[in-house]
Amino acid sequence: MTRRSQWLTHPYFVFFLVFFLSEIAALRFSPDFTSPVSLILQFGVLLGVPLAACRIIRLPAGLALRLTPARGRDLGLSVGMGVLLSALLDQITTWQKHLDLFDTATVESRMVQLIQADSVQQWLWLLAFMVVAPAICEEALFRGYLLTRLLEPNGRWRAVLVTSAMFGIFHRSLALLMPATVGGVFLSLTIVRSRSLYNSIATHATINLMGVLSANFPKLQPQLSAVSSLAVLFLAGAASVWMMGFYGRDNLTGESS
Numbered sequence: 001m002t003r004r005s006q007w008l009t010h011p012y013f014v015f016f017l018v019f020f021l022s023e024i025a026a027l028r029f030s031p032d033f034t035s036p037v038s039l040i041l042q043f044g045v046l047l048g049v050p051l052a053a054c055r056i057i058r059l060p061a062g063l064a065l066r067l068t069p070a071r072g073r074d075l076g077l078s079v080g081m082g083v084l085l086s087a088l089l090d091q092i093t094t095w096q097k098h099l100d101l102f103d104t105a106t107v108e109s110r111m112v113q114l115i116q117a118d119s120v121q122q123w124l125w126l127l128a129f130m131v132v133a134p135a136i137c138e139e140a141l142f143r144g145y146l147l148t149r150l151l152e153p154n155g156r157w158r159a160v161l162v163t164s165a166m167f168g169i170f171h172r173s174l175a176l177l178m179p180a181t182v183g184g185v186f187l188s189l190t191i192v193r194s195r196s197l198y199n200s201i202a203t204h205a206t207i208n209l210m211g212v213l214s215a216n217f218p219k220l221q222p223q224l225s226a227v228s229s230l231a232v233l234f235l236a237g238a239a240s241v242w243m244m245g246f247y248g249r250d251n252l253t254g255e256s257s
Contacts, residue, residue, distance in 0.1 A: 011145070082202065135205035138170075
């Protein structure tokens, strides 16, 4: 591998390149996440750039992105974790509102307006552009390429924390920085334990789906608020679940727990 290819495919360079291209796209095109342009940009940038990096260094995409089969039990656990994690992230947002740290209410209001659906067609587009596509593309970049490449020289925890911080920064909002970073940690641990990107995609898609449902069905808010308080306790024990190896496989580096 030449020095130029090492530089072009370095995880930090790949992240900043994707961030830069995404920022240009956000400024150039309308903020309508349910447009075909949004889908093209998500797959072209978030998924296309790491795939191009894999090609440059001749690293099989399936290996770099951890596209190994996921067991049914692990997928079920990932979906359940997504429900609890969604509640925890909502609770973090609530704490930020009470502390008046950022303009959380404005960000939340804008997001709710963007993900409203009034017809079956709008629901299908919303599920495609706001639930499925971001889960696939963001997981491929952050928990796939970046986490895999950073694990090699840095070790497990540093790689998890760095990629999670990148994930928070990628959301381009101080109000979303903390929830996204915390979510990134749990998603990264899902990969570390299960060795399959499909599990983190399932968790990520579930989180997105819960957000869409909450925005379109305000009557669910009281139930979600009740779940949020319990989620803090449940997810506080997630480290114990991870330590017990509830997922069926070892971590990415092949070390034993």
